[in-house]
Amino acid sequence: MSKIPSELKYTTSHEWVRDNGDGTITVGITDHAQELLGDLVHIELPEVEAEFGAEDALAVAESVKAASDIYAPVAGVVVDINDAVLDNPELVNSDPYGDGWLFTLRVEDMDVLDSLLDAETYASSVDEA
Amino acid sequence: MSTKRTPFYQKHLTAGGKMVDFAGWEMPIHYGSQLQEHKQVRSDAGVFDVSHMTILDLKGTDSKAYLQHLLANDVAKLTSSGKALYSCMLNNSAGIVDDLIVYYIDEMFYRIVVNAGTREKDIAWMQQQLQGYQATLTERSDLAMLAVQGPNARTKVFSLMPAHELAIAEPLKPFTGAFIGDWFIARTGYTGEDGFELMFPATQAEKVWDAILAAGIAPIGLGARDTLRLEAGMNLYGTDMDETTSPLVSGLGWTIAWEPNSRDFIGRKALEAEKAAGVQHKFVGLVLEDKGVLRSHMKVHCEGGEGEITSGTFSPTLGLAIAMARVPASCGEHCQVDIRGKLHRAKVVKPNFVRHGKSVLA
Structure with missing residues (x-):
């Protein structure tokens, strides 16, 4: 059974979202997603300051098996990316909710997180799938 | 169609195998981590269930003559018992029906191993060609097959053998096999590492599996099998070549025995015509110079036109992306690969990347 921390929000495309309480959110892929993908070998992340709409593809996670797009859970501007996963993609496998985080977005309207x-x-x- | 299971199915579940459909068989893709399994085979020893593959025994007075007609490589090269030969089996237009290994036991007995996904069409084709020859082809679905591969594979297999078996197994040279009672043990494989392929009665499967694991040989899934064979520059049927491609454009020209001229094997005329007209494509290896992963069907742009990746992956041993590709014959030392709409530079090399755990790239 994969881990699904109760304090986080999620998307149907298997991203997790942490509200940092300062108008920013941090995003990664879920434990379930990393299990499906298998060993990750390459991550592409967006440029800092790039702006994305909700559900825009902004990153790519590639495993030995397949490449998978990662989508912006809500509209926002990239304020930080996790450089560590670029060199060590396996962090996403070993610690998807911690050291394997992917990027932080500044979000104008935090109310959209309710969606x-x-x-x-x-x-x-996940159970139904 | 319901999926088939090998005699090791329960053992895969016990070992934590994640089962997927492969050519109609329920097979383990990995047992936890494909990367770890890949490294295990490169550094120590691993065991693969390859019982889904098809073992065929050819027996009869015309066995040799039949195979000399059926195969693009020439079984006349096989003169010592147990010696193996890799060959393509072509259709009349020189398309590849399948690639296979044939073991010479004697002039009246050859053992042939063909792929899993091509079982029905191969047997139909081989039976059809058998007309007029005094020989019979029998599928050995009563046998199970394991591949034990890695630098420590042989030593670990030897540790399981009593002296009289060891006396047969230990002297086996690469690409040679021998019978030990109702077992057949061959120093062959699909990883670029040393090791054995073992064929034995399926009734013994679970006992053998347990013994192999107890000898410190880890189970390896089909995922790692694919990355290992790709690093070793070994073609995969249905991916790198099929009935629409000849050996000449699949990096398999070396497996065609042109001499003697008089040997009239299936596909020979079409191959000669293709050669006379000038072969339009070549089969190469690619090494991505940027970060990223190469995948099959990606377009390759090079001098002289466009080609396509047939197999691509991230090479765990080299830590970069590698691929096999079919490109225009004029393609130079570099090309550009279209990865999701962006062009990335790749080096064109021989399709052979890792041998015995080490890079063979210059």
């Missing part, structure tokens, strides 16, 4: 899935809803969507 994301809570842990329970995400867990049931």
